[in-house]
Amino acid sequence: MKKKVIVGTRGSKLALTQTKMVVESLKKLFPDLSFEIKIIKTSGDLFKKSLKDAPERGLFTKEIERALFEFEIDMAVHSFKDMEVEELKGLTIGAIPEREDVRDVLITRDGRAFDEVKEGAVIGTGSPRRISQLEKFGFKFKDIRGNVDTRLKKLNEGEYDGIVLALSGLKRLGMNHFEKFALPVNVLVPSPGQGALAIEIREEDTFLSGLLSKVNHRESEIGAKFEKLFLKEMGGGCHLPIGAYCEVNLKNDTLKFLAFFEERRVKYKSTVFLEYFENLTFDKVFSEVMKNREVIL
Secondary structure (H helix, E strand, O other): OOEEEEEEEOOOHHHHHHHHHHHHHHHHHOOOEEEEEEEOOOHHHHOOOOHHHOOOOOOOOHHHHHHHHOOOOOEEEEEHHHOOOOOOOOEEEEEOOOOOOOOEEEEEOOOOOHHHOOOOOEEEOOOHHHHHHHHHHOOEEEOOOOOHHHHHHHHHOOOOOEEEEEHHHHHHOOOHHHHHHEOOOOOOOOOOOOOOEEEEEEOOOHHHHHHHOOOOOHHHHHHHHHHHHHHHHOOOOOOOOEEEEEEEEOOOOEEEEEEEEEEOOEEEEEEEEEEOOOOOOHHHHHHHHHHOOEEEO
16 A cells, blocks of 8 residues: 655645645655645635735745644645745755746736836735835836736736736746746846745654655755845845845856845845855855845935
């Protein structure tokens, strides 16, 4: 009889798609295992107001992590950007698979390119990070909630002139045609961890830890974790306008870190290039980021 692994996830179309992708890759590597997907409703799924008004952290992960602690599931698949900056004691990230496209897209109702969107256009986003970086273009911003299909429906019905979404989710849902609306990372610095998935397990589970090491993508892991460490260092969560993108190339031993943040209503951007080596610490990266920060208008 095959050993069964129970995988916890949110029930949204995107969350299920991402989880099935992870499960399929594990099935190919470990055909002697069987997998069962268990849907867990989170506080974030039930919260109907703007996420800026959310009363607590871990809205999209807390209930799933509780299921891990209580042995209702064996592992969980999260969008890494939804996770807390610090791992819960007793749980650990077993793997970060190869990352999807980190860019954001600004999808317009009439198909206009970003540089053709006029001042005063109503853009659907509730993200302080996105608003802070895009407000210099003279847009108006209106909060938006719901899954990808719901947001696209609201756009097409005329509630917005454009909406901002993460390209990674669209690509995983097979909506690659929206890539034409992608914004360069130096125009809109992504959310820390954007485009990455995290497979979370109990710290004591050496069996799954060994298996998941086979699907871990080292460059994606280093980059996404350094971005989260930057968020932590800045004292941030989803309510603060902070962007970070760390691109690691182990073949060339290089690391590029792009950051955006606000302090006392002053906006900064910083780009650093470093040689990557195994004992390169985040403290060194952070020091270089802050040393090279520039005020942007």
